[in-house]
Amino acid sequence: xxxxxxxxxxxxxxxxxxxxxxxxxxxxxxxxxxxxxxxxxxxxxxxxxxxxxxxxxxxxxxxxxxxxxxxxxxxxxxxxxxxxxxxxxxxxxxxxxxxxxxxxxxxxxxxxxxxxxxxxxxxxxxxxxxxxxxxxxxxxxxxxxxxxxxxxxxxxxxxxxxxxxxxxxxxxxxxxxxxxxxxxxxxxxxxxxxxxxxxxxxxxxxxxxxxxxxxxxxxxxxxxxxxxxxxxxxxxxxxxxxxxxxxxxxxxxxxxxxxxxxxxxxxxxxxxxxxxxxxxxxxxxxxxxxxxxxxxxxxxxxxxxxxxxxxxxxxxxxxxxxxxxxxxxxxxxxxxxxxxxxxxxxxxxxxxxxxxxxxxxxxxxxxxxxxxxxxxxxxxxxxxxxxxxxxxxxxxxxxxxxxxxxxxxxxxxxxxxxxxxxxxxxxxxxxxxxxxxxxxxxxxxxxxxxxxxxxxxxxxxxxxxxxxxxxxxxxxxxxxxxxxxxxxxxxxxxxxxxxxxxxxxxxxxxxxxxxxxxxxxxxxxxxxxxxxxxxxxxxxxxxxxxxxxxxxxxxxxxxxxxxxxxxxxxxxxxxxxxxxxxxxxxxxxxxxxxxxxxxxxxxxxxxxxxxxxxxxxxxxxxxxxxxxxxxxxxxxxxxxxxxxxxxxxxxxxxxxxxxxxxxxxxxxxxxxxxxxxxxxxxxxxxxxxxxxxxxxxxxxxxxxxxxxxxxxxxxxxxxxxxxxxxxxxxxxxxxxxxxxxxxxxxxxxxxxxxxxxxxxxxxxxxxxxxxxxxxxxxxxxxxxxxxxxxxxxxxxxxxxxxxxxxxxxxxxxxxxxxxx
RNA sequence: GCGCGGGUGGCGGAAUUGGCAUACGCGCUAGCUUGAGGAGCUAGUUCCGCAAGGAUUGCGGGUUCAAAUCCCGCCCCGCGCACCA
Numbered sequence: 001x002x003x004x005x006x007x008x009x010x011x012x013x014x015x016x017x018x019x020x021x022x023x024x025x026x027x028x029x030x031x032x033x034x035x036x037x038x039x040x041x042x043x044x045x046x047x048x049x050x051x052x053x054x055x056x057x058x059x060x061x062x063x064x065x066x067x068x069x070x071x072x073x074x075x076x077x078x079x080x081x082x083x084x085x086x087x088x089x090x091x092x093x094x095x096x097x098x099x100x101x102x103x104x105x106x107x108x109x110x111x112x113x114x115x116x117x118x119x120x121x122x123x124x125x126x127x128x129x130x131x132x133x134x135x136x137x138x139x140x141x142x143x144x145x146x147x148x149x150x151x152x153x154x155x156x157x158x159x160x161x162x163x164x165x166x167x168x169x170x171x172x173x174x175x176x177x178x179x180x181x182x183x184x185x186x187x188x189x190x191x192x193x194x195x196x197x198x199x200x201x202x203x204x205x206x207x208x209x210x211x212x213x214x215x216x217x218x219x220x221x222x223x224x225x226x227x228x229x230x231x232x233x234x235x236x237x238x239x240x241x242x243x244x245x246x247x248x249x250x251x252x253x254x255x256x257x258x259x260x261x262x263x264x265x266x267x268x269x270x271x272x273x274x275x276x277x278x279x280x281x282x283x284x285x286x287x288x289x290x291x292x293x294x295x296x297x298x299x300x301x302x303x304x305x306x307x308x309x310x311x312x313x314x315x316x317x318x319x320x321x322x323x324x325x326x327x328x329x330x331x332x333x334x335x336x337x338x339x340x341x342x343x344x345x346x347x348x349x350x351x352x353x354x355x356x357x358x359x360x361x362x363x364x365x366x367x368x369x370x371x372x373x374x375x376x377x378x379x380x381x382x383x384x385x386x387x388x389x390x391x392x393x394x395x396x397x398x399x400x401x402x403x404x405x406x407x408x409x410x411x412x413x414x415x416x417x418x419x420x421x422x423x424x425x426x427x428x429x430x431x432x433x434x435x436x437x438x439x440x441x442x443x444x445x446x447x448x449x450x451x452x453x454x455x456x457x458x459x460x461x462x463x464x465x466x467x468x469x470x471x472x473x474x475x476x477x478x479x480x481x482x483x484x485x486x487x488x489x490x491x492x493x494x495x496x497x498x499x500x501x502x503x504x505x506x507x508x509x510x511x512x513x514x515x516x517x518x519x520x521x522x523x524x525x526x527x528x529x530x531x532x533x534x535x536x537x538x539x540x541x542x543x544x545x546x547x548x549x550x551x552x553x554x555x556x557x558x559x560x561x562x563x564x565x566x567x568x569x570x571x572x573x574x575x576x577x578x579x580x581x582x583x584x585x586x587x588x589x590x591x592x593x594x595x596x597x598x599x600x601x602x603x604x605x606x607x608x609x610x611x612x613x614x615x616x617x618x619x620x621x622x623x624x625x626x627x628x629x630x631x632x633x634x635x636x637x638x639x640x641x642x643x644x645x646x647x648x649x650x651x652x653x654x655x656x657x658x659x660x661x662x663x664x665x666x667x668x669x670x671x672x673x674x675x676x677x678x679x680x681x682x683x684x685x686x687x688x689x690x691x692x693x694x695x696x697x698x699x700x701x702x703x704x705x706x707x708x709x710x711x712x713x714x715x716x717x718x719x720x721x722x723x724x725x726x727x728x729x730x731x732x733x734x735x736x737x738x739x740x741x742x743x744x745x746x747x748x749x750x751x752x753x754x755x756x757x758x759x760x761x762x763x764x765x766x767x768x769x770x771x772x773x774x775x776x777x778x779x780x781x782x783x784x785x786x787x788x789x790x791x792x793x794x795x796x797x798x799x800x801x802x803x804x805x806x807x808x809x810x811x812x813x814x815x816x817x818x819x820x
Numbered sequence: 821g822c823g824c825g826g827g828u829g830g831c832g833g834a835a836u837u838g839g840c841a842u843a844c845g846c847g848c849u850a851g852c853u854u855g856a857g858g859a860g861c862u863a864g865u866u867c868c869g870c871a872a873g874g875a876u877u878g879c880g881g882g883u884u885c886a887a888a889u890c891c892c893g894c895c896c897c898g899c900g901c902a903c904c905a
Contacts (some may be wrong), residue, residue, distance in 0.1 A: 124882080215824055215900085222823065222901060229905085247905060260905090299821070299903055326903095333904040340905085346821085347903050420904055564849080611845070613833060617826085618898080625832065627858075628845050634859090674836080689843035694844090701861090764840045769850070769886050771840055809885045813837045817885050 005637040007601025011728040015479050017117055018727075023119040023744055024063070026074035027509050031527040035071035035699050037063045038507055039565075040536030040544070041078040041125070044104035045085065048111045049590045050609065051576035051583045058573055058615055058680060060117035060533045064724040068748040073530060076510040079351055080124035081539070082133075083123055083499045097432040098460065103127055103327040107408055111593065116602045116727055122464025123513045132509065133434035134455030135519035136502050141435055141553065142558060144448050149196045151446065154425060157292065158186040164431045164466045165509045185292045191436060191495065194551045195201050199224060201564075202549055211569040213616070216541040222540050230404050232339065232413035234259060234312040236271075237320055241419040243312055246334035246418055249344065251396040253316045254388040255362035256339040257352070260305065260324045263288045264331035269309075271323075276394045278610035281325065284727075287622035288327045303328045303351045314339075315412045316389075316403075326351060334418055341368070342378065349378035353715035362387050377409060424547065426498045429463055431471040433496030441490040450484045456492070470494040474513040492764055504547040507531055507566060508555075522560055529561070530568045545570070571680065574618040583621075591621055603726035604630040610682035610725050632690060633729055636722070639696060639714055641731045643707050656697045659709035662755060665714040668692045669751040672721045677800050682725060689722050712737075765790050766817040783810050793808035 018024070036522065039059040042052070042812055064077040079101075087095035105126070112119070120789055123134055143149040152516045157166040158717075161181035163774060164186070175597055176183055203224045206217050229248035236242055239316035263285040272278045284306045286295070295301060305326030314321050329338050342352035343361045352359060362597040363383040385391045391399045427436060433458040438450035449456055462471040472494040483490040508520040511528050548566050556564040575582055578589040596605050605789060608629035613619040654662075668688050675685035696714055699705065716737060723730035723743050733742040758779060763786065765773040773795035777786065787808060789794055796818070803820035810816050 014872095147848095218824065219900060225901090225904065227904075245905080249905075301903075303903075328903045329905065338905050345905070350903095418904075420901095538899085610830090620832065622846070625846055628847095630858090634846085638860095678836070679837095683832095684836095684844080688835075690844055744865075762840085763887070766840085766886075774840080807885055810887090811839055812876065816884085817839080819885050820883095 003638045003641045004696065005601075005634045005729075007603065007633075010732045011116060011602050014731045016109075018742070018744075019117055019733070021742065023067070023156075024073070024120045025122065026072060026076075026120050028074070028524055030072055030151040030219065033070065033072050034528055035066045036072045036528050037066060037075045037533045038531045038535070038698060039075075039077065040512075040534070040540060041503070041506060042108065043083055043500045044101050044108055045078045045125060047107050047369065048593065049583050050593050050596070050605065051183055051578075053593055053605070054573055054576055054609050054615070055535060055537065056112060056115060056117045057609050058571070058682075060115075061120065061610065061682060061724040062533060062535070062608075062680065063742055064727060065198070065748065066722070067744050068720075069505050069748060070747065074123075076123040076125075076509070076513075077112070077119040077409055078122070078123075078506060078513075079127065079498060080503050080506075081105070081126050081128035082433045082496075082502055084430065084432070087430060087464065088130065090432075091466060094464075096460070098128070104238055113596055114592065114602060115606065116240050116680065125506055125513050126510050127434075127499070127506065128432070128809065130455045130457055131516065132506075133458075133502065135509065136434045136455060136505070136752055137449070137454050138451065138519050139438040140497065140501070141448050141451060141454075143193055143554060144438075146554070148197065148554060149426075150194065151189055151190060151218050153193050154192070155185045155187050156190065156425075157183045157724075159183055162466055163468045163796065174675045177787070181293050184290060186413065188429075190425050191438075191493075191497075192423040193426050193550070196419070196421060198550050198553055199226075200518075201553055202421075202546065205549070205553075205565055209567075209570070212567075213538075213570065213572055216538070216545065216570060216572060217413055218544055219541045220259050223421065223546065227418050229416065229418060230407060231335070231416050231773060232315065234315060234337075236314060236323075237311040243323075244335050245337040247339055247341045247432070249341065249400075250407070250413070251391075251400040252341040252344045252362055253314070253339070253403060254391075255341040255343050255360045256314050256317075257342060257358040257360050258324055258340045259312050260326045260329050260338045260340050260348075260351070261308070262329040262331040262336040263325055263327065263815065265336045267326070271310055272308055273758045277309065279305055279697070281308060285325060289739045291327075294761050297330075301327070303347065303354065304594075305351060305355060306457070308356075314348050315407075316432060322357070324351075324355075332422060333420065343372065346378040346380065349375070360387060365792055366678065373571070392698070395717050408739045424498075424500075424550075427495040428498055429468065429470045429494075430496055431458075431464070433499060434458070434502060435472070435478075435768045436495050439481055439483060440493065440494035441486060441488065443488060444485040444490075447484050447490070447783050453484070454644075458496075470496060472496075500543055500547050503544055504551040506553075507534075508561070518559075522562075524632045529564055530563050533569045533571065534567040535571045535573065535602070539574070545783065573615045574613075576612070576619055578621045580620070587751040591623070594621075596626060596656050597607060601633070601728070601731045602628045603633055607686065607726050611686045613683055615680050615682060632693070633695070633726060636693060636718070637733065639693065639700075640719070640736055643700070643715060644736055648705050654710060656707065660743045661695065661699060661708075661710045661714050663758065664692055664695055665710075665717045666751045666755045668721060669717055669749050670756070673748070673751070677726075686722070687724060688776055689718055692718050696769065703800055717749060719743070720746060752772070760812045763790075763813070764815045766792065766815060767796060768819055769817060772799050774798055781815065786810060788818060790818070 016213050037059060041057055045657060048189065063073050066073050081101050083150055086101050089095055101218050127133060140149055159166050159181055162176060166176060166183060203226055209217060223467055223517060227248050229246055231244050231246050233242045233244050272281050303326060305324045308323045308325055310323045311320040312323050337797040340348040342348040342357060344358050344363055361370050361372055364370055364386045365379055365381065382396055385394045385396055385399045389662050391402060404415050429724040435458055437454060437456045439447045439449060441447055459475045462475055481492050482489055509524050511524045512521040555561045578591055581587050581589060583590045593605055600699050604626060608626045611629060671688040672685040675681040692714060696711060719730050719733050722811040731743050760776045761779050763777050764771055764776050773793050775789055777789060800818060800820045804820055807819035
């Protein structure tokens with residue numbers, strides 16, 4: 001009998017059906033047994049490729065699996081719709097971002113539907129629509145009121161050719177991503193969120209995130225970058241001022257032979273005002289500043305410096321040490337002043353060698369005593385204190401504590417903690433974003449827009465010409481307004497918000513996405529959040545997840561939510577690559593799902609995507625592999641159709657093959673369920689269903705064999721177990737075997753432990769660790785019985801004859817090892 | 821440089837607690853079948869060897885009756901951070 005697998009008809013039919021019965025519609029008022037399954041909402045790009053698909057397919061498989069476990073599943077979708085690409089396209093192609101964004105959303109929605117991934121579209125959000133960004137602005141105001149949104153001068157990356165500000169991600173190797181011009185720095189007034197007020201909590205609460213991947217937690221910890229150390233005060237020679245520096249290596253203080261300042265150090269002009277070559281120094285500082293942070297922050301940049309003409313006193317040695325200015329010191333971290341210990345810090349070592357500064361060893365290598373003149377690099381490992389007066393002879397770790405204590409009691413320094421995390425720069429000199437709801441009044445100063453006047457609408461008509469400031473500057477009707485306080489003429493803030501602000505709270509919006517009175521419903525959100533399962537790309541491991549955690553904590557402090565971490569479980573999937581590289585238009589290695597779905601069907605594409613490898617790892621796409629998935633589905637379809645046509649003889653007594661099938665069915669249920677619970681190991685779950693199917697084909701290969709109850713049960717189980725991955729064909733076959741309701745309303749099966757047991761078990765016999773024979777023995781064979789059987793086996797005898805038996809190791813039901 | 825992954829057949833990968841290495845799939849080989857399709861079925865497929873047998877999880881060493889798995893040293897690949905004092 002020839003059976004075709006009509007995937008096109010099947011897929012269309014059931015997609016329509018699920019939509020009609022509202023399979024993915026979540027009843028928000030019903031909060032019993034809730035399961036919030038969230039996928040990172042996408043930026044609406046022109047169209048999706050199979051690499052994007054992985055995220056949605058994984059999420060859909062999880063959502064369907066949870067539905068079958070009886071959860072009330074909320075699985076919403078939306079659009080991170082503001083952002084640079086749409087605006088750049090507008091500059092180039094004269095398409096309004098609004099138009100291209102909406103068009104892209106329509107395309108992506110169609111593609112998602114085609115894949116058969118289901119969402120509760122009633123709760124869709126779009127961050128570029130006023131009904132959404134109104135509340136992004138509201139969140140800004142909440143932070144502003146709490147003093148967590150503030151404005152200050154900041155240096156930004158500036159491309160002199162494009163005439164615009166660049167985000168750090170747009171700078172590649174010190175040059176503009178688009179035109180390759182060297183990027184400089186510019187001081188501009190910028191808006192910040194004071195995330196540093198939450199540093200300790202963001203760090204400490206990482207421990208609460210039990211179900212987050214370790215690598216993400218490590219990345220967040222590193223990003224926050226907590227270091228314990230000591231702030232030491234160095235008196236300035238000539239005058240009563242002093243300079244403070246931070247060090248994590250206070251044990252090396254006796255080796256501090258000079259001090260270095262960042263070129264941006266605020267007191268610099270005053271320090272050098274009486275120095276002879278101050279013009280030379282100023283020129284040097286000016287040159288370094290103009291080169292830009294991006295270049296300077298690279299470790300392979302040549303260290304450069306200049307002597308300031310001034311000296312400070314090392315408070316421990318009491319010696320005068322020279323004060324330098326150098327490009328390798330950062331103003332943003334610590335105090336902008338660094339005590340330099342050339343012998344025990346590689347950067348200082350390189351600098352000191354270049355400018356011939358003093359090397360003084362204070363921590364010696366216990367194995368090979370150091371000689372300053374022979375050193376080729378700094379000695380940064382632990383060792384024994386030398387040249388350090390009363391601390392000599394101590395281990396340097398111990399000395400760290402002792403010196404810190406000494407400094408504190410003698411008012412030389414104090415223990416403190418430094419972080420790498422800086423405040424979040426949220427303003428962008430761009431059009432396609434949520435306007436910052438701030439008004440500048442000549443009389444009243446910076447005024448927040450009143451909440452009742454939200455949203456501050458983004459005007460539609462603007463000129464898309466990059467001139468380094470937001471295009472909103474030229475829109476008179478937008479800029480000119482009245483002061484909310486004194487009602488006099490005032491002007492609006494023209495910068496818009498970073499899109500990371502939009503995405504830092506969207507998960508709160510979904511459950512009440514239509515609410516026009518508030519950003520989110522506190523009661524509802526407290527019931528439905530934290531998100532049970534968050535799924536997305538690891539590229540968001542730091543920024544998006546950190547910002548979302550921060551905003552949640554702020555809202556928690558405002559008593560607007562009752563939880564202080566937004567995401568319970570986090571799953572980060574790997575990238576799908578083609579020819580070893582990330583799929584991208586420029587590389588020309590993009591695999592579009594459309595043609596594949598047309599030829600093989602969505603279920604095939606889904607199955608292959610999930611089968612390709614463990615979902616948290618990167619995987620190489622292969623069009624050939626897709627055919628294997630297709631073949632499997634055809635086999636499944638044909639098997640069910642044939643078995644159904646053949647009819648059965650359920651009353652027939654079970655034979656051994658039936659027993660095998662029954663046992664294997666239970667084992668497969670166990671395996672698939674465990675794989676789902678064990679970090680979504682779809683690839684092995686699918687392979688175990690394949691094995692079950694192979695077994696059925698083997699047994700049914702006997703043409704005369706009637707279809708037994710065991711076979712029917714196995715088929716039923718196989719359909720259920722595979723259904724989260726290939727929903728359309730499963731729903732179809734579910735009807736074929738006579739079921740009436742949706743398969744996704746069926747309870748996920750549990751397995752019967754007692755049925756997994758076998759009477760006999762295969763024991764492997766090893767001689768000296770090498771496999772020599774196998775036996776089927778009764779499951780409760782004793783050690784003596786085993787010994788008897790094994791030692792008399794011809795295959796084993798051959799290897800042990802004439803040699804004295806040294807050891808006989810038995811691992812019950814698994815293996816015996818004879819050592820001769 | 822630091823941190824995190826990873827290295828298993830021709831390829832994607834499996835091995836969950838130290839206990840049969842290479843499941844499942846792709847590809848390949850041979851045969852069968854057909855209503856010639858982008859089809860189906862059967863058998864085989866880690867390597868060397870006719871075989872008996874031997875070797876094999878990046879390389880070198882170690883622990884163990886037993887190591888892909890644990891320990892030590894090294895090499896290579898990917899990702900993240902990167903002059904953070």
